[in-house]
Amino acid sequence: MAVFLQSEITTIRNTKPQDLDFVLRLESDEDNARFIIPWSRAEHERAMTDADKAHLVIERTDDHRRIGYMILAGVQNLNRSVELIRIVIAEKGFGYGSEAIRLVQRWVFLELRAHRLWLDVKEHNIRAQHVYHALGFTAEGVLRECLRGADGYESLVVMSILEQEYRGRQLELADTSPE
Numbered sequence: 001m002a003v004f005l006q007s008e009i010t011t012i013r014n015t016k017p018q019d020l021d022f023v024l025r026l027e028s029d030e031d032n033a034r035f036i037i038p039w040s041r042a043e044h045e046r047a048m049t050d051a052d053k054a055h056l057v058i059e060r061t062d063d064h065r066r067i068g069y070m071i072l073a074g075v076q077n078l079n080r081s082v083e084l085i086r087i088v089i090a091e092k093g094f095g096y097g098s099e100a101i102r103l104v105q106r107w108v109f110l111e112l113r114a115h116r117l118w119l120d121v122k123e124h125n126i127r128a129q130h131v132y133h134a135l136g137f138t139a140e141g142v143l144r145e146c147l148r149g150a151d152g153y154e155s156l157v158v159m160s161i162l163e164q165e166y167r168g169r170q171l172e173l174a175d176t177s178p179e
Contacts, residue, residue: 001075003054005103006061010096012103015048015055015069022057023069026088035125036086037147052076058089058100067091070100072108080115082108101135109166118160122147129157136161136169 005012015023020041027038039047048055054075058068068089074082084104089097108114121128123142133139137159145153 001051001054003056003107005107007099007103009061010067010099010103011059011061011064012056012070012100013059015044015057017045017048019057019066019069020044022066023088026069026090029090031092032088035122035128036088047071053085056104058087058096060096067096068100070104072104074114075112077114080113082112082114082117084117084119098131098135101131105135105161105166109163115163116160117166118158120156120158123155123157129159132159136165138165 003012003014023044024041026032027036044055047053052073052075054072056070056072057066058070059066068087068091070087071085072082073085084101087097087100089100105117108117117137118140119132119137120143121132129139138161140158140160143156143158145155147154147156
């Protein structure tokens with residue numbers, strides 16, 4: 001499935017084999033590795049060829065510099081439930097991640113016609129939880145101590161946004177925008 005999404009600041013496209021070194025570098029970066037479960041090159045390659053997944057690179061629109069990547073699963077899910085498996089942004093604090101998620105929400109709900117977009121986030125990743133909440137995601141619950149790490153067990157917070165919530169937010173934003 002070819003994916004190309006674009007806004008004024010962010011472009012999202014399918015990951016190409018030549019992007020994998022960039023993806024693996026991002027995953028191994030100390031600032032990112034503590035928030036994700038890194039994959040091997042082979043796992044990324046499998047995800048890139050899986051028809052039910054979207055492995056995507058995020059670029060700056062102005063200069064096409066790669067600034068992150070994301071992986072979604074369930075793009076062909078019969079229950080119309082798509083999972084944002086991972087998003088990693090190299091240049092934090094510029095709004096690239098939020099903009100990428102907004103683009104993906106639009107694609108998931110308007111083009112894929114999904115009913116639900118969901119994710120899980122490590123409980124200690126408060127920054128990401130704040131971003132997801134600001135983008136309309138609701139915390140559904142906690143998978144307590146489900147990941148074993150070097151320092152003990154970690155919990156995951158499950159968050160989601162439903163199609164009707166997304167559409168409602170779009171109407172609210174349209175009502176408050178200047179004419």
